[in-house]
Amino acid sequence: MTMTYFTEGQSVAEVLGRHGPNVDERLAEVFGSLVSHLHAFAKEVVLTESEWEVAISFLTRTGQLCSDQRQEFILLSDVLGLSMLVDAVNHRRPPGATDSTVFGPFHVDGAPVRAMGDDICLDGKGESCLFTGRVLDLAGEPVDGACVDVWSDNADGFYDVQQPDEQPRWNNRGRFLTGPDGRYEFRGIKPTSYPIPDDGPVGQLLGQLGRHPYRPAHVHFLVTAPNHQRLVTHTFVAGDPYLTSDSVFGVKESLVTEYERLDDQEVQWRCHFDFVLAPDDPGPEGALGA
Structure with a gap:
């Protein structure tokens, strides 16, 4: 069995290769495309760690504001x-x-x-x-x-x-x-x-x-x-x-x-x-x- 590890060039393949054998077909399709586009985006803009932290903070604050009255x-x-x-x-x-x-x-x-x-x-x-x-x-x-x-x-x-x-x-x-x-x-x-x-x-x-x-x-x-x-x-x-x-x-x-x-x-x-x-x-x- 060939051992493979996460690298910049093989990032998408490594993430998608961790899926189990019985994943819903539609979920695998949508999630696979999402991962592919997200990784391509990060590589294209050369996303910095500080920018990634700002994005995580933004999404966290967005979720914290959600309620029955506000989405x-x-x-x-x-x-x-x-x-x-x-x-x-x-x-x-x-x-x-x-x-x-x-x-x-x-x-x-x-x-x-x-x-x-x-x-x-x-x-x-x-x-x-x-x-x-x-x-x-x-x-x-x-x-x-x-x-x-x-x-x-x-x-x-x-x-x-x-x-x-x-x-x-x-x-x-x-x-x-x-x-x-x-x-x-x-x-x-x-x-x-x-x-x-x-x-x-x-x-x-x-x-x-x-x-x-x-x-x-x-x-x-x-x-x-x-x-x-x-x-x-x-x-x-x-x-x-x-x-x-x-x-x-x-x-x-x-x-x-x-x-x-x-x-x-x-x-x-x-x-x-x-x-x-x-x-x-x-x-x-x-x-x-x-």
Whole structure:
């Protein structure tokens, strides 16, 4: 048996050669590629020990900030463009289907199911907006029984989970179930631009890179329906100054939406957007741990 040892030139082979005989095939593929790219990166930049220590400290502090209310690692993935890339390679939409974008860290399961036309703004702040539209299939037919799960920041740029002692629970959140006409309608507020949490290591990294932390004004949607692919997307406010410099790269041109000013004392704006769902196609299982 030939004895081999770790060397700079054989680093990848040595690490991968330590795997046991019954490793999951997909895990071996992903981990092998990760090790190969990490080692190539370290060799390419000639990573110094002090730089490696800074990186370990950065990752440690990132993990220490994670909680039920905050996911600093998701923010890191977002600002690196990795979240959008993973979304892109996993959700290649057929022509005509609504584009997806990043899920974000502020979705909460179990938002109340509300009646069509209900107001999801519970804190009384912001400019009232009427949101209308339809959920359609690729043939343009309405989708009955679709669930339109919506959430957004308040007028100050914060989600309710960021201010649990200041905002009412479920503020600017709700789920709406479509009928045979596929229509949805609710009242909320015209969203505002806001910075991602930038008081932690990810925010410090953005500052060092000369990047701002702002996201353009948007509303989140999760649209689900039987026999159709789940759609995670946003609609963005046309004319927002951060559309082309979104800190998490989430903007797609097809999702930029006009907000119509209304001559109404109670509702100042209207936003209409139709969601087009792709048919369900689960495809081959390939996720780690599946």
